[in-house]
């Protein structure tokens with residue numbers, strides 16, 4: 001979950017590292033720190049709290065050098081204070097490390113090291129790694145070998161970056177398992193290392209991603225990629241298409257706000273190159289699928305976490321309706337422990353913005369182990385979920401920085417709709433007329449989304465009325481049921497208001513007892529196949545004195561007379577409904593959080609990429 005940066009070159013390392021960390025703060029913001037080799041000696045600056053504190057510290061006590069590493073932390077072992085902040089230095093003062101992941105056997109290792117007389121200065125698991133490196137780092141052993149020997153003793157998943165004052169011309173970085181990526185960027189006489197692309201995007205677009213069980217010896221002009229036994233590997237360079245500006249806030253107050261408003265563009269991009277509207281066809285070449293393989297599919301399991309899982313729930317409905325292939329949604333953190341029934345006729349589809357979520361990657365591994373085909377729908381290019389899949393659909397949303405996922409929720413909804421059409425077409429289960437009708441609907445997406453975004457004012461008004469609420473229930477049915485979950489999740493994570501998403505038909509089986517004037521009911525009552533049922537659910541809530549805020553289709557007089565407030569959305573084909581109902585709920589959560597003065601982009605206790613189990 002933590003953010004990691006490294007730099008070696010001719011420029012001032014501390015500025016580049018601080019800048020990189022700024023772009024990674026969404027990965028964790030419990031503490032931040034950096035280490036730079038200054039006149040042959042390692043200098044560390046680190047403190048608890050957000051990056052600004054570290055910046056102030058570096059301003060008042062500057063460090064100067066052209067090689068360094070940095071870290072922004074999401075605490076797992078040890079409270080978020082200064083002594084637990086990374087980087088962690090060994091006892092000799094020669095070696096320093098930043099780490100992302102969990103050393104599962106750290107207690108055992110720590111005991112060994114304590115018995116050897118090592119003095120620990122923090123409560124972190126990370127500190128064991130640096131002491132292990134020092135154990136092996138004698139005069140005859142280069143840093144990379146000492147790192148290799150240490151890594152062989154660790155259990156768990158890790159991304160690390162190591163620096164030594166004795167060898168100030170190189171940085172060693174390594175990745176084991178799914179604890180977050182390591183990306184190496186190539187500049188002109190300078191090299192960059194980061195856990196995520198945004199940290200290095202402004203410097204270079206030429207990158208190499210480390211796979212699990214790989215390490216790299218990074219010098220000023222190159223990186224040698226090796227196995228953890230030191231065997232040199234061919235490294236594959238990628239050229240990133242991201243526009244650096246897209247990782248900036250621009251005119252917006254928060255990344256979340258910017259990302260909500262980017263959805264016309266992001267959804268246009270996710271359609272681009274995949275849909276031929278004239279022919280009424282979808283092309284998903286990156287799935288590497290032919291008609292025979294498509295016909296062999298007997299079951300689909302969609303997996304992911306949080307928002308991604310909610311997108312999967314919408315996908316289930318779309319895939320089953322369009323292809324008639326039985327489709328399940330499994331929460332990724334449960335999947336691997338559920339002894340899943342999958343075989344070579346099953347496709348496991350992982351959805352992930354980051355492509356680095358540990359639970360999702362573990363679910364993919366489980367699917368692989370049991371012989372299923374693996375596809376992913378991923379935003380972060382080159383991420384693990386993209387690389388380990390047999391085929392993928394790239395969301396093409398651009399970097400998503402706000403911790404609360406928005407544009408990376410609506411993109412997979414469109415991707416899953418395209419996937420359903422593509423599969424049905426390959427399997428011959430829809431005729432040309434139906435296919436053309438479905439494809440034609442996709443053309444409406446950017447315009448419908450634009451219309452939702454234009455209505456921000458109605459959302460701001462509603463937010464003003466709701467900012468003091470302490471609880472909320474979100475209700476939806478059918479294609480809007482996952483949107484009830486997603487709307488509630490958005491409110492919870494950035495406004496800290498307790499909210500529950502519920503299948504509306506389940507209300508009468510229990511939760512209706514909660515309804516009174518103090519309990520706002522946010523009901524998704526669009527004109528779709530579940531409309532009449534939702535109307536009666538709203539009636540039931542009103543009959544118990546509930547304060548109903550409906551998300552409803554333009555011109556619906558019935559709901560206007562029933563609900564206390566209506567958030568209007570444009571009329572849309574029902575299979576696209578979830579895209580247009582998600583947007584007002586994203587904006588509602590955003591505006592409530594802003595009115596409450598909360599930190600929208602970096603809500604407490606959360607991190608953008610959850611790379612621990």
Ligand code: AGP
Nearest residue numbers: 306307308352353354357404405
């Ligand atoms: C969404 O707003 C969340 N912050 C969270 O649920 C997120 O969707 C989840 O952690 C999955 O992340 P991923 O898409 O990067 O795998």
